[in-house]
Amino acid sequence: MSETVDVSKGLPAHPERATLEGKNKFVGFWVFLSGEVTMFATFFGTYLGLRNGTAGGPEAADLFHMPLVFIMTMILLTSSLTSVIAITAMKKNQFKKMKLWMWITFFLGVAFLGFEIYEFVEYVHYGLGFSTSAFASSFYSLVGLHGAHVVFGLGWVLLLLIRYNRAGITLTNAPKFYMFSLYWHFIDVVWVFIFTVVYLMGIGGG
Amino acid sequence: MVREAAHTLKKSLLWDLLTTVDHKKIAILYLIAGTLFFGKAGLMAILIRIQLMIPENTFVTGQTYNELLSMHGTIMLFLAATPLLFAFMNYLIPLQIGARDVAFPFLNALGFWFFFFGGILLSLSWFFGGAPDAGWTAYVPLSSRDYAGIGLDFYVLGLQISGFGTLISGINFIVTIITMRAPGMTLLRMPLFCWNSFITSILIVFGFTPLAAGLALLMLDRMFDGQFFLAAAGGNAVIWPHIFWIFGHPEVYILVLPAFGMISEIIPVFSKKRLFGYTAMVFATILIGFLGFMVWVHHMFTLNLGPITNSIFAILTMLIGVPTGIKIFNWLFTMWGGKLRFTTAMLCASSFVPTFVLGGVTGIMLAMSPVTHLYHDTYFVVAHFHYIILGGIVLGILGATYYWYPKMFGHCLNETLGKWMFWIFYIGFHLTFFIQHILGLIGMPRRVNVYLADQGWDGMNLISSIGAFMQGLAIILLLINVIYSAMKRPNHPVDDPWDGRALEWATHTPVPEYNFAQVPQVRSLDPLFYEKIHGDGTMKPSEPLADIHMPNGSFLPFMIALGSFIAGFGLIMKHMDAWINPYIVVVLGLLVMFGSMAVRSWKEDHGYHITKENVEAMEREALADERNR
Numbered sequence: 001m002s003e004t005v006d007v008s009k010g011l012p013a014h015p016e017r018a019t020l021e022g023k024n025k026f027v028g029f030w031v032f033l034s035g036e037v038t039m040f041a042t043f044f045g046t047y048l049g050l051r052n053g054t055a056g057g058p059e060a061a062d063l064f065h066m067p068l069v070f071i072m073t074m075i076l077l078t079s080s081l082t083s084v085i086a087i088t089a090m091k092k093n094q095f096k097k098m099k100l101w102m103w104i105t106f107f108l109g110v111a112f113l114g115f116e117i118y119e120f121v122e123y124v125h126y127g128l129g130f131s132t133s134a135f136a137s138s139f140y141s142l143v144g145l146h147g148a149h150v151v152f153g154l155g156w157v158l159l160l161l162i163r164y165n166r167a168g169i170t171l172t173n174a175p176k177f178y179m180f181s182l183y184w185h186f187i188d189v190v191w192v193f194i195f196t197v198v199y200l201m202g203i204g205g206g
Numbered sequence: 207m208v209r210e211a212a213h214t215l216k217k218s219l220l221w222d223l224l225t226t227v228d229h230k231k232i233a234i235l236y237l238i239a240g241t242l243f244f245g246k247a248g249l250m251a252i253l254i255r256i257q258l259m260i261p262e263n264t265f266v267t268g269q270t271y272n273e274l275l276s277m278h279g280t281i282m283l284f285l286a287a288t289p290l291l292f293a294f295m296n297y298l299i300p301l302q303i304g305a306r307d308v309a310f311p312f313l314n315a316l317g318f319w320f321f322f323f324g325g326i327l328l329s330l331s332w333f334f335g336g337a338p339d340a341g342w343t344a345y346v347p348l349s350s351r352d353y354a355g356i357g358l359d360f361y362v363l364g365l366q367i368s369g370f371g372t373l374i375s376g377i378n379f380i381v382t383i384i385t386m387r388a389p390g391m392t393l394l395r396m397p398l399f400c401w402n403s404f405i406t407s408i409l410i411v412f413g414f415t416p417l418a419a420g421l422a423l424l425m426l427d428r429m430f431d432g433q434f435f436l437a438a439a440g441g442n443a444v445i446w447p448h449i450f451w452i453f454g455h456p457e458v459y460i461l462v463l464p465a466f467g468m469i470s471e472i473i474p475v476f477s478k479k480r481l482f483g484y485t486a487m488v489f490a491t492i493l494i495g496f497l498g499f500m501v502w503v504h505h506m507f508t509l510n511l512g513p514i515t516n517s518i519f520a521i522l523t524m525l526i527g528v529p530t531g532i533k534i535f536n537w538l539f540t541m542w543g544g545k546l547r548f549t550t551a552m553l554c555a556s557s558f559v560p561t562f563v564l565g566g567v568t569g570i571m572l573a574m575s576p577v578t579h580l581y582h583d584t585y586f587v588v589a590h591f592h593y594i595i596l597g598g599i600v601l602g603i604l605g606a607t608y609y610w611y612p613k614m615f616g617h618c619l620n621e622t623l624g625k626w627m628f629w630i631f632y633i634g635f636h637l638t639f640f641i642q643h644i645l646g647l648i649g650m651p652r653r654v655n656v657y658l659a660d661q662g663w664d665g666m667n668l669i670s671s672i673g674a675f676m677q678g679l680a681i682i683l684l685l686i687n688v689i690y691s692a693m694k695r696p697n698h699p700v701d702d703p704w705d706g707r708a709l710e711w712a713t714h715t716p717v718p719e720y721n722f723a724q725v726p727q728v729r730s731l732d733p734l735f736y737e738k739i740h741g742d743g744t745m746k747p748s749e750p751l752a753d754i755h756m757p758n759g760s761f762l763p764f765m766i767a768l769g770s771f772i773a774g775f776g777l778i779m780k781h782m783d784a785w786i787n788p789y790i791v792v793v794l795g796l797l798v799m800f801g802s803m804a805v806r807s808w809k810e811d812h813g814y815h816i817t818k819e820n821v822e823a824m825e826r827e828a829l830a831d832e833r834n835r
């Protein structure tokens with residue numbers, strides 16, 4: 001169907017949804033994300049059920065440090081913002097600008113990931129191994145699942161950026177970049193919940 | 207022979223099946239794979255019934271019995287019923303909504319191969335130290351690293367992979383129904399089979415994701431000493447049943463809704479009446495899907511979650527009876543005063559109604575939380591869910607097989623053999639399971655491999671086993687029928703043998719790869735029947751004849767799923783005396799999987815076009831064929 005869209009006068013207003021294929025991807029990705037919500041909800045529920053099961057090992061209040069988590073949160077929130085700027089540029093057919101802001105998003109994501117790895121290593125030094133306690137296992141699986149999503153997202157956008165380095169914005173790659181940004185926002189929202197449920201409630205003893 | 211576009215002709219049959227992205231061929235793949243798994247799990251059921259035929263039998267050991275029982279349940283639900291239903295969903299949804307294919311043909315193939323490799327992984331357990339033995343529900347701590355052997359590793363990873371395939375297909379069906387409907391096919395003109403498949407797909411999206419999470423937790427428990435379920439380190443064993451049933455109850459509706467849809471297609475055709483209460487049916491389907499997520503605790507009444515919790519969930523469970531009752535009455539009123547034709551398909555569909563009512567009534571009984579303590583975990587429960595699964599889902603699938611077989615394969619199944627099959631199956635089914643209600647009520651627990659003589663159970667167990675053999679015989683008759691009908695098939699394919707009402711009967715047989723040369727304009731519910739009454743019996747096109755865009759086949763879905771299989775097997779190798787570091791295998795598998803995904807993303811594949819001239823030629827040939835009949 002992509003051939004039925006007339007691009008001779010430039011890109012349509014919503015290049016990500018202009019073709020049937022793009023529209024399908026758009027709808028499908030929202031459905032996929034709603035499924036992801038229930039999957040994360042299950043991990044959150046498990047964590048909430050087990051977070052007091054420390055079995056004599058380190059507890060949340062001993063481990064978590066606000067400054068580190070705050071920096072991580074800021075980095076990830078900013079990266080969401082930069083991906084918005086990139087998509088806005090995409091809709092205005094400003095390819096260079098889009099590329100620049102996507103790269104910034106990518107590096108912010110890498111920075112976040114670095115902090116997360118550092119955080120986990122620190123906790124292990126404090127004596128919180130994966131199988132130390134129910135709290136440890138459920139904490140590492142919830143936050144680790146989020147981290148795995150970040151890794152996948154980074155690989156994805158890297159692939160897109162390299163592949164379409166010189167391509168300009170087309171009706172084929174616009175849906176792909178758009179979908180990535182949706183995914184990235186989703187990761188960001190999940191992190192906001194992790195920040196609240198895991199860290200704030202952990203430090204505040206909620 | 208222009209009817210197959212030049213593309214497919216050049217491929218060998220095997221390569222075509224491995225790379226196809228055509229929803230009709232994927233449907234056939236599902237049909238074949240599902241039938242094989244069904245046969246395998248059915249054989250296990252026969253072995254189980256042989257063991258229980260007489261008291262204190264020693265036909266199989268207790269361990270083998272547990273493995274047979276667990277594999278029977280797991281395979282039947284995840285690898286037999288699901289793919290068989292998916293076969294029909296895949297084949298029919300695009301045809302019934304007037305589309306050329308599903309929304310994501312590539313993902314469609316990917317979903318199949320994930321399912322397939324997940325199933326193979328689970329089945330391999332027999333050769334590597336024993337199958338899973340903790341029941342299809344795999345309750346912890348029985349299934350945890352402390353108590354269960356390597357079989358449960360195959361369970362968690364096999365189901366994880368096949369579940370991923372199911373999820374992908376679910377998303378695909380949802381998008382297909384939202385965006386690909388033909389002009390005029392409004393949501394409230396959509397055939398009920400599509401509506402039920404739509405709600406089923408939504409349940410898949412919200413049900414299979416908690417399952418994925420739960421299986422991941424159990425996997426972490428078994429492979430990396432995760433402390434979720436064992437009390438010693440602060441874990442809690444009740445988390446598993448919660449997660450499992452948050453998935454598990456929607457799962458039973460995932461399976462039964464498409465069967466409802468099949469029945470709702472078959473009964474009107476053989477009553478020669480429009481379905482009674484179409485809108486109420488749609489509404490009831492949505493309500494069932496919604497309520498289905500709010501009743502899971504009825505599987506956990508005996509876990510002592512407290513009287514308030516139990517009461518709320520008991521009431522919510524009984525509420526589901528209301529929309530279900532609406533459906534039952536609508537089917538009855540459709541048949542009421544209709545011109546009934548009792549073909550095999552109709553026999554299956556109409557007998558679905560009373561058997562399903564029986565299963566529903568015992569369900570309501572089980573939902574009464576105070577009394578369920580008496581018969582929870584007895585054969586009464588076994589009778590309940592088999593009335594619904596065999597008397598509901600399997601009868602639905604059998605009916606659908608007889609009904610849509612001519613569309614899929616060009617010839618009808620033999621009706622005489624079909625009726626023999628039906629009656630043997632139906633009588634065998636009631637022999638096996640009706641008596642299990644009584645066995646349960648007088649105290650026979652489920653999931654036991656031996657029982658003592660002279661408790662009043664001997665005769666009933668014998669009858670139950672005889673019934674099981676009859677059902678086995680019926681399925682063999684079906685297979686004989688398939689071969690017999692193929693040999694006796696007429697020279698020309700049949701197009702519309704039942705005087706159908708929905709759009710799939712408006713296509714040529716065999717269905718061309720593009721389904722509709724011109725996408726039809728839909729003017730009413732039961733669009734084809736409407737044209738038969740108000741028009742000339744053919745669908746009017748909604749677009750001029752033009753080149754048709756088609757997706758290219760691809761080997762990548764197979765590769766991606768193969769990668770996940772290798773990675774899953776690698777993880778399980780942690781518990782074997784392997785000569786190679788398991789993580790090498792895991793990394794290799796992940797490389798194959800993500801590498802193939804990257805290739806897919808990298809290579810832009812825009813598909814190809816069947817030119818207008820070719821379409822015209824293919825249509826002319828099909829029409830000439832039809833006139834010669």
Ligand code: HEM
Pocket residue numbers: 343458459461462504505523524526527530565566567568569570572573574578581582583587590591594595599
């Ligand atoms: C009116 C609708 C239904 C009601 C009220 C109902 C109620 C129940 C209840 C309360 C149980 C728990 C029994 C116990 O363990 O004590 C149960 C078990 C079960 N039901 Fe239903 N049910 C209904 C429909 C269905 C349907 C449509 C299916 C399948 C398609 C189904 C399949 C099952 C299965 C497989 C189990 C046993 C699970 C296990 O313990 O292994 N039910 N049902």
Ligand SMILES: [Cu+2]
Pocket residue numbers: 454455458501502504505
């Ligand atoms: Cu249930």
